[in-house]
Amino acid sequence: MYNREHSRVKTVTIAIPSLHRPDLTARCLDFIQQQTLPVDAWEAVVIENDARPDSILPDPLPPNTQRIELSTNEGTTGSINRAVAQTESRYVLLLNNDVEMHPDYLAKLALALDSDPKVGFATGKLLRATQRTHLDGAGDAMLMSGAAYRLGHFAPDNGQYDHPLLVLSGCGAAVLYRREVLNLCGELDEEFFAYLEDVDLALRAHLLGYTGVYLPQAVAYHIGSATLGDVLHPRIVEYLTRNQIYLLAKDYPSSVLWRLLPRIVVYQGLWLLYAARSGRLGAYLRGWWAGLQGLARMRRKHRQLMANRRITDDEFLAQLRQSERQIYDWQRSLPPAERSGLLKFYFRLFGKP
Numbered sequence: 601m602y603n604r605e606h607s608r609v610k611t612v613t614i615a616i617p618s619l620h621r622p623d624l625t626a627r628c629l630d631f632i633q634q635q636t637l638p639v640d641a642w643e644a645v646v647i648e649n650d651a652r653p654d655s656i657l658p659d660p661l662p663p664n665t666q667r668i669e670l671s672t673n674e675g676t677t678g679s680i681n682r683a684v685a686q687t688e689s690r691y692v693l694l695l696n697n698d699v700e701m702h703p704d705y706l707a708k709l710a711l712a713l714d715s716d717p718k719v720g721f722a723t724g725k726l727l728r729a730t731q732r733t734h735l736d737g738a739g740d741a742m743l744m745s746g747a748a749y750r751l752g753h754f755a756p757d758n759g760q761y762d763h764p765l766l767v768l769s770g771c772g773a774a775v776l777y778r779r780e781v782l783n784l785c786g787e788l789d790e791e792f793f794a795y796l797e798d799v800d801l802a803l804r805a806h807l808l809g810y811t812g813v814y815l816p817q818a819v820a821y822h823i824g825s826a827t828l829g830d831v832l833h834p835r836i837v838e839y840l841t842r843n844q845i846y847l848l849a850k851d852y853p854s855s856v857l858w859r860l861l862p863r864i865v866v867y868q869g870l871w872l873l874y875a876a877r878s879g880r881l882g883a884y885l886r887g888w889w890a891g892l893q894g895l896a897r898m899r900r901k902h903r904q905l906m907a908n909r910r911i912t913d914d915e916f917l918a919q920l921r922q923s924e925r926q927i928y929d930w931q932r933s934l935p936p937a938e939r940s941g942l943l944k945f946y947f948r949l950f951g952k953p
Contacts, residue, residue, distance in 0.1 A: 610689040611641040612706055612776070617679035618648050618697050620655040624823075625697040629662050637706040639664060645687065646697075647679035675793035676772065684779070684787055692782060694798065696773040698823035700729060708818040709776040720781040720810030721802065723770030724818030725761060726750075733757060736822040739767030739814035740799060741926040743946070744860050744917075744953070745867035746848045748799045751814075751930050760933060765814040768806070768923040772798030774820045781805050789846075789901070791894060795836060796843035803851040806919055809910035834883035837875055841887025842894070844871075849898035853906060853913045856920070863950060870942050924953040 614632060618625045625646055632644050644665040648656040651669035661667060668682050684692055691713055693706065705724055712722040726736035737750030738761035750771055752761050770776075775798065785804040788797050802812055848857060848864060857864075875884035928947060931939050 609640070610643045610687070612637065612643075612691045612693055612710060613683060613687040613689040614642060614644040614693045614695050614706075615680045615683035616644060616646045616695050616697050617676050618646055618657070619650060619673060620652075621697060622655065622657045625657050628695070628697045628699060629657075629665060631700045632665075633662055634703045635701065635706045636704045637710065642706060643687070643689070645683040647674075647682055649673040649675070649679060675790070677788040677790040677792055677794070677797045681787045681790065684782055690779055691776050692779055693774070693776045694772045696822070698729070699726075699774050700821040701774065702819045705774070705818045705820050706776070708815055712813055712815055713776060713778055718809070718811055719778070719813055720805040720808075721770050721775055721777045721812045722818075723767065723775040723812070723814055724820055725757075725814075725816045726771060726774060726820055726822045727757060728754070729821040729823045732821060735761065736773075736824060737771050738816070739765055739812070740769035740771050740802070741923040741930075742768050742799060742920065743863070743867060743924050743927060744920045745863040745946070746844050746852070746860075747867055747871070748796060749927050749930075751926055755930075755934065755938075761814075762816045764816065765926070766922075767812050767814045767926075768919060769799045769802035770812055770814070771822075772801075773822050773824075777801075777805075778810075781808070781810055784808055789850075791897065792843050792846060793839065795839040796847060800843070800847055800851060803847070804905060807851070807905060807909040807911060807916065832878050832880060834880055837878075837880040837883035838887040838890070841871070841875070841884050842891040843887075844868075845888070845891030846894060846898050849895050850902045850905065853909075853916055855913045856917050859917070860920075863946075866949060867946060870945060874942055921953050928953055 646657055647668045649670050650673045680694055691710060709722040713719055723739055725738055728734045728736045733756060735752035735755050735757050738752045740748055741751050742748045785801060789800055792800055872884055875881055931943050
């Protein structure tokens, strides 16, 4: 059970969803214990989904660590929302249990939020845990068509992302949010369950007038897809397909959605072909059907979100265009043979953002 007394004076709550991988969680907590942020300034909350005695972190828990045991799997979204609801810290770190943080990761991200009240979230440089000379991501960007990418994903870390950036989103593997933003946004959307829930949250933060920053001096290592394994696992393809539809229907102002419809249709066609060639057509179709079934619910959320937003359609579109430009520049920096075939075709059609 979670003890609320531990959260009254904390600066950061570290919310760590877990599903049957106590080995990963234990390793993650070892790195948390090494953080330079003062020990009385942070707490870790492990949310054990589908908790069973043989599949959760055993007692005794490390210092400053609490556990929430859930009888079912509530996904990334439901898990983090439980931790947010039961804590009172100024900031919340969304952290996957397959991440190893440098000792100063928390302190550097917290300083960025301390320095500017309009910064809603901050993320650091994620390197691949299995190939530490290569990037896992330098913040997240999104095409205007609604597809999200991690900047620099799988590229060698040659210093190309050694400068701070304004980013559209931060990978939910290790991103620090201002609690005020979580409260205003209504926390994570549990209908997303997992995948793109971090992008949905970030878009809502931008619509409310906040920004996001990428800080290269804050470094962590990420395994990626450690629970399901294969990045093209059918469940991942299904959720990505469904949640792309959710994003577009919920977060895009209507005029922006109509203006970008040709890009959206083309990208969805390319994503369909990619899924089919990868042997995941069934997963794509299940995701598409689920997305269509959820459209009415997303449009209701859309109306409420648009009623409370603080930026104009043109400002939102400008942010999307800048984010797509980051993807374009990343792809152009790669040798031609290493560029995404899907993105090459997309940019050949629509050109430089």
